[in-house]
Amino acid sequence: MADPKGFMTTPRQEWPRRPVGERVRDWDEVYVPGALLPIISKQADRCMDCGVPFCHDACPLGNLIPEWNDLVSREDWRAASDRLHATNNFPEFTGRLCPAPCEAGCVLAINQPAVTIKNVECAVADRAWAEGFTPPRPPERLSGRTVAVIGSGPTGLAAAQQLTRAGHTVAVFERDDRPGGLMRYGIPAFKMEKHHLERRLEQMRAEGTKFRTSTAVGRDVGAGELRARYDAVVIATGATAWRELPVPGRELSGIHQAMEYLPLANRVCEGDIEASPLSAAGRHVVIVGGGDTGADCLGTAVREGAASVTQLDIYAQPEEERDEDSEPWPTYPKIYRLSAAHQEAGELRTAPAADADARLFAASTLRFTGDAEGRVRWLHLVEVDAARRPRPGTERRLPAGLVLLALGFTGPDRADGLVDQLGLDLTPRGTVARDAGFATNVPGVFAAGDAARGQSLIVWAIAEGRAVAAAVDRHLTGSSSLPAPIGPYDRPMTV
Ligand SMILES: Cc1cc2nc3c(=O)[nH]c(=O)nc-3n(C[C@H](O)[C@H](O)[C@H](O)COP(=O)(O)OP(=O)(O)OC[C@H]3O[C@@H](n4cnc5c(N)ncnc54)[C@H](O)[C@@H]3O)c2cc1C
Numbered sequence: 001m002a003d004p005k006g007f008m009t010t011p012r013q014e015w016p017r018r019p020v021g022e023r024v025r026d027w028d029e030v031y032v033p034g035a036l037l038p039i040i041s042k043q044a045d046r047c048m049d050c051g052v053p054f055c056h057d058a059c060p061l062g063n064l065i066p067e068w069n070d071l072v073s074r075e076d077w078r079a080a081s082d083r084l085h086a087t088n089n090f091p092e093f094t095g096r097l098c099p100a101p102c103e104a105g106c107v108l109a110i111n112q113p114a115v116t117i118k119n120v121e122c123a124v125a126d127r128a129w130a131e132g133f134t135p136p137r138p139p140e141r142l143s144g145r146t147v148a149v150i151g152s153g154p155t156g157l158a159a160a161q162q163l164t165r166a167g168h169t170v171a172v173f174e175r176d177d178r179p180g181g182l183m184r185y186g187i188p189a190f191k192m193e194k195h196h197l198e199r200r201l202e203q204m205r206a207e208g209t210k211f212r213t214s215t216a217v218g219r220d221v222g223a224g225e226l227r228a229r230y231d232a233v234v235i236a237t238g239a240t241a242w243r244e245l246p247v248p249g250r251e252l253s254g255i256h257q258a259m260e261y262l263p264l265a266n267r268v269c270e271g272d273i274e275a276s277p278l279s280a281a282g283r284h285v286v287i288v289g290g291g292d293t294g295a296d297c298l299g300t301a302v303r304e305g306a307a308s309v310t311q312l313d314i315y316a317q318p319e320e321e322r323d324e325d326s327e328p329w330p331t332y333p334k335i336y337r338l339s340a341a342h343q344e345a346g347e348l349r350t351a352p353a354a355d356a357d358a359r360l361f362a363a364s365t366l367r368f369t370g371d372a373e374g375r376v377r378w379l380h381l382v383e384v385d386a387a388r389r390p391r392p393g394t395e396r397r398l399p400a401g402l403v404l405l406a407l408g409f410t411g412p413d414r415a416d417g418l419v420d421q422l423g424l425d426l427t428p429r430g431t432v433a434r435d436a437g438f439a440t441n442v443p444g445v446f447a448a449g450d451a452a453r454g455q456s457l458i459v460w461a462i463a464e465g466r467a468v469a470a471a472v473d474r475h476l477t478g479s480s481s482l483p484a485p486i487g488p489y490d491r492p493m494t495v
């Protein structure tokens with residue numbers, strides 16, 4: 001670190017967001033372009049060389065955070081990029097999308113605001129692209145071995161890049177028309193513009209990875225055929241089977257799953273369609289589900305010009321500060337967080353019926369009622385206590401012209417037949433069963449990412465992609481020098 005007293009003299013400063021009134025009129029990222037680089041070296045200098053960096057352990061990728069903080073504080077961007085890419089294939093994704101458990105574990109965060117680790121990561125990644133520090137790295141020699149990766153989300157992409165660089169011939173099969181998984185058609189552009197994804201895909205193609213899009217394995221190509229044609233198969237198909245809300249009135253029109261709604265908005269941004277057939281424009285929108293997917297629906301509905309938006313969360317509003325007894329440092333605490341979308345909804349007062357940031361906490365949906373044409377008109381709710389028991393006398397209704405269900409995901413989507421065709425064992429939770437070496441019950445077939453661990457995070461997906469690549473490389477060649485993050489991968493989700 002250039003200044004050993006940086007953590008005492010420099011206050012935490014985050015990448016500023018654009019004014020709400022400006023950013024809700026477009027789909028660009030919410031941050032002020034160009035405003036990160038001028039502040040970031042001083043921010044990296046706040047890293048105090050604590051000696052036992054819990055941030056490093058809190059990051060599922062084992063990112064070498066103190067090392068690149070030091071290099072950034074000295075403005076040695078090339079070396080910082082090398083250290084960052086040593087553990088993370090796609091830091092421009094995590095630098096924008098990760099919830100940053102590392103910051104919850106920062107030693108400075110014991111009694112001061114944490115180092116802005118995620119912002120430093122993003123700055124290093126963006127600078128590396130701008131300066132040309134990340135050229136394609138095709139292998140020097142081919143191994144003559146072939147791998148089919150099924151699914152092109154962050155898990156499949158990380159696995160494919162590692163295996164390609166190790167010299168194997170890799171084809172990525174993707175049922176959508178473009179690669180990227182949930183980063184393509186789930187996550188809105190205002191959180192991560194898609195050109196970041198395109199740039200990585202271009203790099204991967206230049207390294208030799210082949211992409212077979214619009215090809216659902218199980219439907220367009222037999223899973224058994226793929227297994228026979230390739231030396232190894234990696235299942236990275238995600239966990240996109242959504243959870244339902246079985247209450248009266250669910251059959252009314254105008255009630256949709258979040259992942260029916262978000263991809264259409266993303267397709268408008270991609271230029272595939274002019275307007276979303278499910279657009280929120282002029283409608284009263286209620287989002288059922290208090291998580292990040294719900295927040296993405298919220299930001300999207302605001303940009304589409306909804307008449308009002310309310311997000312329902314069945315849990316009580318969390319405290320602003322961590323509870324030191326139940327969630328002590330360095331764990332990732334469940335505290336009140338205001339995402340960019342909540343900030344927008346709050347400032348624009350889009351939801352007069354809800355709290356200031358458009359969320360209604362401790363609210364449970366009872367039923368929907370509609371009009372004579374079978375369209376949803378009202379969502380009826382009741383407030384609940386911590387045990388989800390209704391509080392008498394709190395029943396009320398919200399106007400609802402569009403209802404979006406964001407209740408989480410139950411496991412891999414089985415409609416394509418891939419699981420059955422291969423005869424894959426599943427866990428009691430419905431995810432693909434695999435052993436500690438990522439191997440499924442079918443020889444030569446491996447599983448990683450959300451398909452195996454359940455709906456999770458991009459940082460975990462990249463970590464699993466890197467780790468499964470090392471396991472496949474060992475399977476094909478008897479040993480592997482590919483680095484893999486140290487699990488345990490069955491660690492329960494804390495973030
Ligand atoms: C709306 C939304 C927002 C999110 N926001 C964030 C965020 O901000 N930060 C974060 O860390 N995490 C976020 N997540 C979670 C994160 O996106 C996932 O954990 C991550 O994408 C999982 O990666 P994956 O590669 O395992 O699966 P996925 O990204 O789901 O990719 C799986 C791919 O496999 C393809 N596929 C499936 N079956 C087949 C088949 N039979 N043949 C061919 N292809 C197939 C799918 O089409 C898909 O492209 C979000 C999730 C959602 C739903």
Ligand code: SF4
Nearest residue numbers: 059094098100102118
């Ligand atoms: S990937 Fe996430 S946890 Fe790891 S350093 Fe980056 S922001 Fe922190």
